[in-house]
Amino acid sequence: MKEILDAILDPGSQPADFAALPLPEAYRAVTLHRDDEHMFDGIPARDRDPRTSLHVEEVPVPEPAWGEALIAVMASSVNYNTVWSSLFWPLSTFAFLRRYGRLSQLTARHDLPYHVLGSDLSGVVLRTGPGVNVWKPGEEVVAHCLSVELESADGHNDTMLDPEQRIWGYETNFGGLAELALVKTNQLMPKARHLTWEEAATPGLVNSTAFRQLVSDNGAAMKQGNNILIWGASGGLGAYATQYALAGGAIPICVVSSEHKADLCRSMGAELIINRNAEGYQFWRDEKTQDPKEWKRFGARIRELTGGEDVDIVFEHPGRETFGASVYVTRRGGTIATCASTSGYMHEYDNRYLWMSLKRIIGSHFANYSEAWQANRLIAKGMIHPTMSKVYPLEQTGQAALDVHRNLHHGKVAVLCLAPAEGLGVRDAELRAKHTDAINRFRNE
Secondary structure, three states: OHHHHHHHHOOOOOHHHHHHOOOOOEEEEEEEEHHHOOOOOOOOHHHOOHHHHOEEEEEEOOOOOOOEEEEEEEEEEEOHHHHHHHHOOOOOOHHHHHHHHOOOOOHHHHOOOEEEOOOOEEEEEEEEOOOOOOOOOOOEEEEOOEEOOOOOHHHOOOHHHOOOOEEOOOOOOOOOOEOEEEEEHHHEEEOOOOOOHHHHHOOHHHHHHHHHHHHOOOOOOOOOOOEEEEEOOOEOOHHHHHHHHHHOOOEEEEEEOOHHHHHHHHHHOOOEEEEOOOOOOOOEEEOOEEOHHHHHHHHHHHHHHHOOOOEEEEEEOOOOOOHHHHHHHEEEEEEEEEOOOOOOOOOOOOOHHHHOOOOEEEEOOOOOHHHHHHHHHHHHOOOOOOOEEEEEEHHHHHHHHHHHHOOOOOEEEEEEOOOOOOOOOOOOHHHHHHOHHHHHOOOOO
């Protein structure tokens, strides 16, 4: 790997230099083992420890096939799907790999006794397979996590509707938490030139998800002046929703769990903030019973902040814990856009407040290539900023996943893969200087 890293760090390296680099036989990667997929049986998900299931080990280098690229990964990041994978919850990701492996001789390569995780990366193209014309060795890239086959007509208006749509590094193998990664070249996008490797690695999944869910016509189609309720507004997903609301002329109502997180929202420019812990909202009386009085108290608080207006859009991702309240507080004819469900998938709400008030629930999942490209373009222009708060070495990915699992983080956490240190990879110092404060607002948390 030393020759690869030296070429990346050498500003004089040319595309031909990268194409000529010898590839190693193996690379270090963060993996799960199929033999371990029942190790947590009987243990509640909240008590499972990713440090015991995640391994850092050497695995064989895969060969790029048609339409694929092999990437030297400088940095990656931890997403909730990394946490879910590491907990083997709600199911083992080896179920995804087995199903994908049955699709074709080519996809059978993914059905292995180990799973290389990671749905984000920043790095450099090393090799491309047959049929690749746009991307060349030596190009600095980031990757979004949508993997599609596009052999069905269903996905050609919106690739997220492809029946074989999968999330790379979660439902496929050879992910980004590694020194090398294998991607389809229609996952690649240009790396933002003003960001470091680790900063550039963090927006991919969450930034694109927030864009589709909130901005795109496939999601809530946010408009200027909309009141938007954003749960977890300083978190990895919510912080991008907050930025999109502000950049698009909407009015975010940011829900957070501490005054420190409230300050992070204020630093982004948000003014209407609800500290749900300080105000003591308890939407559930017990595990089976919600409390509509708390929905009403929450709705009254929102109207107090907005001058009597209800919310047009709810940016929903906690799921079970908050969904009943989200449906209740949305205005007549408004929209609840939902993804993820980090507090539980089995949502409960009073349908009278949906059907009789003509509200809509929209399911949203990641983004298609066009949406991901638009979201990345805004990052590259310095209009939307990464929300990275902490950086871990590859060897400590288990600890990073545990911290995310226990909600000890703010924004996103990055993982250094080939990058030998933080702070490398900036190519546009002038643009960076213009946005330094915004880039660093989540740091040192």
